[in-house]
Every structure is written in structure tokens, then in C-alpha cells.
Amino acid sequence: MSEMIYVGVDLGGTAIKVGICDREGRLLHTYGGPTESDKGVHVVIDNIEKYVRHIVEQSPYSWDQVAGVGAGVAGFTNVREGIIVLAPNIGFQDVPIRELLESRFAKPVKIDNDANVAALGEAWSGAGRGIENCVCYTLGTGVGGGIIINGKIYQGFSGMAGEFGHMAVVPDLEAIQCGCGKMGCVETVSSATGIIRMAKDAVERGDRTTLSTVDNIAAKEVFDAAKAGDEVAARIVNRAAFYLAKSMAAVGAVLNPEVFIVGGGVSNAGDILFNEVREVYAKYTPEPLQRGVSILPAQLGNDAGIVGAAGLLLRS
Incomplete structure (x- = not known):
């Protein structure tokens, strides 16, 4: 079976950063661009899709090797339902981001707030x-x-x-x-x-x-x-x-x-x-x-x- 990769999205108020990690938490490739939150929810979702597809296309990996996409956001999240309840810096309120991204990627999507994902990053492959x-x-x-x-x-x-x-x-x-x-x-x-x-x-x-x-x-x-x-x-x-x-x-x-x-x-x-x-x-x-x-x-x-x-x- 081909090596699976895991895509992470850091969704910020001004910029979106994306990266590819292997199963051990090693960050293999990064890419990013503007959030453009002033243009509305669908433009932000479009940008996430664009940046994620770009980084995979420019990597040695195929889309079939993408196990899924995770997203961290500065704001209140309903992790179980995959909803951004309130993210003032992005202008999101009650946005079903998991559903929107899964429809774009046809891959599993998980979300959480920025502090939790930073902690998980450090625990997975950083100081912890x-x-x-x-x-x-x-x-x-x-x-x-x-x-x-x-x-x-x-x-x-x-x-x-x-x-x-x-x-x-x-x-x-x-x-x-x-x-x-x-x-x-x-x-x-x-x-x-x-x-x-x-x-x-x-x-x-x-x-x-x-x-x-x-x-x-x-x-x-x-x-x-x-x-x-x-x-x-x-x-x-x-x-x-x-x-x-x-x-x-x-x-x-x-x-x-x-x-x-x-x-x-x-x-x-x-x-x-x-x-x-x-x-x-x-x-x-x-x-x-x-x-x-x-x-x-x-x-x-x-x-x-x-x-x-x-x-x-x-x-x-």
C-alpha cells in the first residue's frame, strides 16, 4: 500500500497555511496564501481547497495518498459537528466547515481550535x-x-x-x-x-x-x-x-x-x-x-x- 499523507490547514484571519505530514508527524511540505475573509465564507473555502490541492499537486504524492484534511481555527468550534461556531477574525459564524470541505475533497475532514491543534502538534512531533x-x-x-x-x-x-x-x-x-x-x-x-x-x-x-x-x-x-x-x-x-x-x-x-x-x-x-x-x-x-x-x-x-x-x- 502506498504511504499515506495527512494534510493540515492553519486557518487564520489574514493567511491560510497548509502542510503535508507523514504518519510520524514530520512536516514534509508547506504552502499558503491569503484568507480573503472579507470576500465571504465561500471564497475562504475556495482558497482552502485551492491551497490544499496545490500543495499535493506540487508534492511527490498523489491525491489517492491523502488520508484526510485537518483544520485548526482561532475561534469557538463544535468539534463533534464540525462547525465553526464563532471565529471573529475570519468572520465565520455557525459555518459547517467539515461538511463544506468534505464535499470539495471527498476525504475525511476534522477541525479543532488553534490552541488545541498547536498542543497536538507539539505532542505529536515537537517538544512532547x-x-x-x-x-x-x-x-x-x-x-x-x-x-x-x-x-x-x-x-x-x-x-x-x-x-x-x-x-x-x-x-x-x-x-x-x-x-x-x-x-x-x-x-x-x-x-x-x-x-x-x-x-x-x-x-x-x-x-x-x-x-x-x-x-x-x-x-x-x-x-x-x-x-x-x-x-x-x-x-x-x-x-x-x-x-x-x-x-x-x-x-x-x-x-x-x-x-x-x-x-x-x-x-x-x-x-x-x-x-x-x-x-x-x-x-x-x-x-x-x-x-x-x-x-x-x-x-x-x-x-x-x-x-x-x-x-x-x-x-x-
């Missing part, structure tokens, strides 16, 4: 390769996550499992309101948005920091300042790491994963973030629950979504 039970945090504009149990995505009863960014860990007197409407969420301090907010607050208070000379503060500049010895920046980084690790300690007590994988732009900070996270995790986690547990940076970068989407055909 060979690990059956792991948890993935994605630190970007917000804080997302995914849970892998026995090698498969854990959805929860309504598909909302893994919303680590909305764990309320900041004490009331220090808490601010999160975009979700609640107070003290991890996302308010450990996301890039939260780190930038804390830096701007410090500058506005008149704290002595090199960040006061920066016009448009980004999270990277806060980490760079901390590495250079800026005490204010270091306090911000430590606070972000502290509450991230406290949430991990709670997750670890419930799920006991073998590996925590941390991805997203903020994870590029390196040791200055990870060393503090590991230290705080050890402080707040009972010793038996620490044994054999690792906290690691993600490996796949921007390809995690494509790989994980392809992996939906085998591991969901």
Missing part, C-alpha cells in the same frame, strides 16, 4: 514527542492552552478544556479585569499584553527603568531589559512567571502531566522566564507530583498549528 500526557501553554496576545491525555486532545464536555489563561490566580487586591470579564486571570499578567501593560504602568508611575526611553514597548523589550539588569523589568518578568507557574501547579495537581510545553512569542524569552517558572512550580507543587515532570519550550514555532491540524486525522 513520545509523551502520552502533556499540557501546552501558548503565551501570546492572550494565554491559550491544550491538554493531551493518552496521546489525544482532551476537549471537555463542551470543547472548552484548556483555557488556562482564564484561571483566576492573581489575588483580589492586585487583580485587574480580564477581557473575559473576570478578575485576576493568568492572561492579565503572563501574556504579552499583560507584560506590556505592567511595563507601561511602571513607566507612568515614574519607576526608574530603561523602559522609559522606549516609545512602543513590546514584551521582548521587557525581557531584554531584564536580562540587561533592569530591576523594574526583572520584577515584571518574575511576576509574569510567578502566576504562570502557580497556574501550572494547580493544573499539575489535577492532571499530573509528564511535560508542560510553553510556546508562543513570550516563550522566546528563554531561561530568564523558564528558570523562574520551574522554581515557582517546585515551590507550589507537592514533591511527589514534581517527580519526572519537565517544563519545556515548544519546538515547532509557527508550524505547530499545521502539524497539529494534520494530526487530528490520527490522534483525535
Whole structure:
């Protein structure tokens, strides 16, 4: 029998990325183009079909070798029904994407949200390769996550499992309101948005920091300042790491994963973030629950979504 391949689609607000993976999760080919979401649902579906067919045609594989297509999307998804319930960045609401794509491809199609497929990608062939039970945090504009149990995505009863960014860990007197409407969420301090907010607050208070000379503060500049010895920046980084690790300690007590994988732009900070996270995790986690547990940076970068989407055909 010919080798089967698995196609992953990362459906974003501005771009669609597609890739071909083999059964081991190795990313063999990638391609992509604009989403053109402003032109409506059917144009987006047309583009997905166009990009998927193009990548297969340009590869050494035939269409008969395509086992199926998986798609990850930033938004709320009904995985069981194959429906994108709401994806504001694409303008999709109650779109039966599985049905639409299966009619185009005559192949099985599976969908999930972007955080879950990124977690699956890392578990399949990234930092969690060979690990059956792991948890993935994605630190970007917000804080997302995914849970892998026995090698498969854990959805929860309504598909909302893994919303680590909305764990309320900041004490009331220090808490601010999160975009979700609640107070003290991890996302308010450990996301890039939260780190930038804390830096701007410090500058506005008149704290002595090199960040006061920066016009448009980004999270990277806060980490760079901390590495250079800026005490204010270091306090911000430590606070972000502290509450991230406290949430991990709670997750670890419930799920006991073998590996925590941390991805997203903020994870590029390196040791200055990870060393503090590991230290705080050890402080707040009972010793038996620490044994054999690792906290690691993600490996796949921007390809995690494509790989994980392809992996939906085998591991969901």
C-alpha cells in the first residue's frame, strides 16, 4: 500500500497555511496564501481547497495518498459537528466547515481550535514527542492552552478544556479585569499584553527603568531589559512567571502531566522566564507530583498549528 499523507490547514484571519505530514508527524511540505475573509465564507473555502490541492499537486504524492484534511481555527468550534461556531477574525459564524470541505475533497475532514491543534502538534512531533500526557501553554496576545491525555486532545464536555489563561490566580487586591470579564486571570499578567501593560504602568508611575526611553514597548523589550539588569523589568518578568507557574501547579495537581510545553512569542524569552517558572512550580507543587515532570519550550514555532491540524486525522 502506498504511504499515506495527512494534510493540515492553519486557518487564520489574514493567511491560510497548509502542510503535508507523514504518519510520524514530520512536516514534509508547506504552502499558503491569503484568507480573503472579507470576500465571504465561500471564497475562504475556495482558497482552502485551492491551497490544499496545490500543495499535493506540487508534492511527490498523489491525491489517492491523502488520508484526510485537518483544520485548526482561532475561534469557538463544535468539534463533534464540525462547525465553526464563532471565529471573529475570519468572520465565520455557525459555518459547517467539515461538511463544506468534505464535499470539495471527498476525504475525511476534522477541525479543532488553534490552541488545541498547536498542543497536538507539539505532542505529536515537537517538544512532547513520545509523551502520552502533556499540557501546552501558548503565551501570546492572550494565554491559550491544550491538554493531551493518552496521546489525544482532551476537549471537555463542551470543547472548552484548556483555557488556562482564564484561571483566576492573581489575588483580589492586585487583580485587574480580564477581557473575559473576570478578575485576576493568568492572561492579565503572563501574556504579552499583560507584560506590556505592567511595563507601561511602571513607566507612568515614574519607576526608574530603561523602559522609559522606549516609545512602543513590546514584551521582548521587557525581557531584554531584564536580562540587561533592569530591576523594574526583572520584577515584571518574575511576576509574569510567578502566576504562570502557580497556574501550572494547580493544573499539575489535577492532571499530573509528564511535560508542560510553553510556546508562543513570550516563550522566546528563554531561561530568564523558564528558570523562574520551574522554581515557582517546585515551590507550589507537592514533591511527589514534581517527580519526572519537565517544563519545556515548544519546538515547532509557527508550524505547530499545521502539524497539529494534520494530526487530528490520527490522534483525535
